Amino acid sequence: MKVNSRFKSILIIMLITSIFLGSVSSIASASKSNVNEGDQKEDDFTQKVELVDERTQYSKTFLNEDGTTTVTSSTYSLNYFDAQALKEIDTTIREDSSDPNYTHSMLANKFKVRLNNKSHKQSVTLSVSDDSVTYYAKGMNSVVGSIDGNKITYKNAWKSTDLQYQVENDQLKMYINLANNTAPKTYSFEVVMKNVGYKMNPDGSIDFINKNGEVAFQIPQLWVMDASGKGKQYDRLKVSIMQKGNNANIKIALNDQGLQYPIIIDPTTTIPVLEDGNAHVLNIKSDGTVFAWGNNSRGQLGDGSMVNRATPVQVKNLTDVIAVAAGNEHSLALKQDGTVWAWGSGMYGEMGDGSFIGKNVPVQVKGLDSVVAIAARSNVSFAIKQDGTLWAWGYNNYGKLGNGTFADSNVPKQVSGLTNVKAIALGRDHSIALKQDGTVWSWGSNKYGQLGNGTYTDKSIPVQLLNLSNIVAVAAGQIHSMAIKNDGTVWSWGENYYGQLGIGTNDRTIFFPVQVNGLMNVVSVATFSDHSLALKQDGTVWSWGANDYGQLGDGTTEKRLSPLQVNGLTNIVKIKVGSAFSTAIKQNGTVYAWGNNSYGQLGVGVGNYSTTPIIVSKIIIYNYDNSGRLASIVYTSFYTSDVRINFVYDSNGNLKKITKTMP
Numbered sequence: 001m002k003v004n005s006r007f008k009s010i011l012i013i014m015l016i017t018s019i020f021l022g023s024v025s026s027i028a029s030a031s032k033s034n035v036n037e038g039d040q041k042e043d044d045f046t047q048k049v050e051l052v053d054e055r056t057q058y059s060k061t062f063l064n065e066d067g068t069t070t071v072t073s074s075t076y077s078l079n080y081f082d083a084q085a086l087k088e089i090d091t092t093i094r095e096d097s098s099d100p101n102y103t104h105s106m107l108a109n110k111f112k113v114r115l116n117n118k119s120h121k122q123s124v125t126l127s128v129s130d131d132s133v134t135y136y137a138k139g140m141n142s143v144v145g146s147i148d149g150n151k152i153t154y155k156n157a158w159k160s161t162d163l164q165y166q167v168e169n170d171q172l173k174m175y176i177n178l179a180n181n182t183a184p185k186t187y188s189f190e191v192v193m194k195n196v197g198y199k200m201n202p203d204g205s206i207d208f209i210n211k212n213g214e215v216a217f218q219i220p221q222l223w224v225m226d227a228s229g230k231g232k233q234y235d236r237l238k239v240s241i242m243q244k245g246n247n248a249n250i251k252i253a254l255n256d257q258g259l260q261y262p263i264i265i266d267p268t269t270t271i272p273v274l275e276d277g278n279a280h281v282l283n284i285k286s287d288g289t290v291f292a293w294g295n296n297s298r299g300q301l302g303d304g305s306m307v308n309r310a311t312p313v314q315v316k317n318l319t320d321v322i323a324v325a326a327g328n329e330h331s332l333a334l335k336q337d338g339t340v341w342a343w344g345s346g347m348y349g350e351m352g353d354g355s356f357i358g359k360n361v362p363v364q365v366k367g368l369d370s371v372v373a374i375a376a377r378s379n380v381s382f383a384i385k386q387d388g389t390l391w392a393w394g395y396n397n398y399g400k401l402g403n404g405t406f407a408d409s410n411v412p413k414q415v416s417g418l419t420n421v422k423a424i425a426l427g428r429d430h431s432i433a434l435k436q437d438g439t440v441w442s443w444g445s446n447k448y449g450q451l452g453n454g455t456y457t458d459k460s461i462p463v464q465l466l467n468l469s470n471i472v473a474v475a476a477g478q479i480h481s482m483a484i485k486n487d488g489t490v491w492s493w494g495e496n497y498y499g500q501l502g503i504g505t506n507d508r509t510i511f512f513p514v515q516v517n518g519l520m521n522v523v524s525v526a527t528f529s530d531h532s533l534a535l536k537q538d539g540t541v542w543s544w545g546a547n548d549y550g551q552l553g554d555g556t557t558e559k560r561l562s563p564l565q566v567n568g569l570t571n572i573v574k575i576k577v578g579s580a581f582s583t584a585i586k587q588n589g590t591v592y593a594w595g596n597n598s599y600g601q602l603g604v605g606v607g608n609y610s611t612t613p614i615i616v617s618k619i620i621i622y623n624y625d626n627s628g629r630l631a632s633i634v635y636t637s638f639y640t641s642d643v644r645i646n647f648v649y650d651s652n653g654n655l656k657k658i659t660k661t662m663p
Helices: 005-016
Strands: 023-026 047-051 059-064 069-073 079-082 085-088 093-095 102-106 113-117 123-128 131-137 146-148 151-158 161-168 171-178 186-194 196-200 206-210 215-219 223-225 237-244 247-254 263-266 280-284 290-294 309-314 321-326 330-335 340-344 359-364 371-377 380-385 390-394 409-414 421-426 430-435 440-444 459-464 471-476 480-485 490-495 509-515 522-527 531-536 541-545 560-565 572-578 581-586 591-596 609-615 617-624 630-636 643-649 655-661
Touching: 131 196, 131 206, 131 215, 186 196, 196 237, 247 263, 280 321, 330 371, 330 380, 371 421, 380 421, 430 471, 430 480, 471 522, 480 522, 531 572, 531 581
Parallel strands: 321 371, 421 471, 522 572
Antiparallel strands: 023 069, 047 059, 059 069, 079 085, 093 102, 102 113, 123 131, 123 617, 131 186, 146 151, 151 161, 161 171, 171 263, 186 247, 196 206, 206 215, 223 263, 237 247, 280 290, 290 309, 321 330, 330 340, 340 359, 371 380, 380 390, 390 409, 421 430, 430 440, 440 459, 471 480, 480 490, 490 509, 522 531, 531 541, 541 560, 572 581, 581 591, 591 609, 617 630, 630 643, 643 655
């Protein structure tokens, strides 16, 4: 969402004092400084000339095209130079009537920046790369939104009607809650579109299509739910959309005849969050249903057919889902009640229902309850139960089910000898388990030393890695493995042709754990195929291994034998690796991706690749109080929970407190 540069700057400079780093526009003069420019790619202004900056050794000042200046800082406080002393900038917010477009200003001592654009409306923006849609609720009362978890609610947004935005993974849920029959029957939203057009579908759903002809966003078919308990009703709304210049107006008209109040209308906007199989994708909705698309040759989409789908279809007869996992040609779902459901290929017993027959709709896996986690890869499935036991079924080549045999299993069987299992990581043909006591156990194929037990012998039952203890996390690539110790060091073993072990050489195989070069204070690792990522405590990301598609994010396509910091990433909280591509989520919810984009993995169209991180998706919600002051800002994305910044003012309009909540 594009924001007035002055407004955006004032927000960030307030945050610098106690929250996170950013940039600020001002009319200050300044002088020389020696500091990293930091994370400037997200800023909306254009920087031209660096000026002299004497406020602090950690700041830089730039002259912008519009005559304002931009200050960047890498410290948690911002000072200015007055005569011979550095002084703290006064960030008090005061009423200011000198500019009719604004209600307040802040920053004494010549650093004056305007705040609170009176014309700024309540809005919500969804963006993917340079594509975005922004919704403005029309005719809405002047009310203040309240934040509760991942929800923002505007009470009495219209007469007897509340408006609620709820950020959930891949979608922005929008609930219009009608209390009684005095509520309006028609609701309108102005839609500001950037780099997208729209298409109205026969079922009333709306596709927002980008310049590549792809659906960037979609408002699925709208539904109504009343107090009768009949569930979702799709025939009670008339939806229309009308072009208005470069923007559009969406009108939603309700037929409430025979409905029982209170009534909920749901105009949700969504884009996919992916659980990738070999060529199909699973997506959990916030209501516990599952949608799927892609290859359906074995019924792995679960829609009752074997027809490939280019757009999402709902998996049949599946609700209350809290986790999904995708194998090559089969799918798993974990429900709130602890049961596991499967669909797709059953050739090797992947369904777990006692047969070797595939299903194109979900069936319950036999004999499993109280499950807390699931995993799938290739033609195998695993489940961790609440009691810490591990269960597996499906294809058992190399003994990778861990039950002491090499026979396929069409029902779950307990992995031999393992209790108190905390986590499971699956390679192509081997498995890694982490126990609560910090020990690591492995089994399956060991051709490349990926079991880490000092041999190249396959194992059909788990064996402990004797020289590895105090482990807090594990990960598995195709034929290599990794672990993090509680001291923040990373250890790896297995295939090393591409340098994916990160030990400074590309010796073909290492059959025991060795320490990855130069990494300390690591909090998570990720791998899938032949490259690896590590996230450090300071929020930086490091990568090594194969780099054919730029998946290491270092601006090249050269493989790396030791960890190298990924360009331009700071304040990262989560990392994920796919086949030759990588993703990272920033503290403020911004999602970055880099590497292979042959199938649109980067979320920016299809084709080519990126050797450096690019911004993928972000939702920003601005919330103002009745005086036009910024009350809160919510950053979130389609891959993580939200970050909320709250501003509290005293009765004089001065900023009293800034708080931040994180997932």
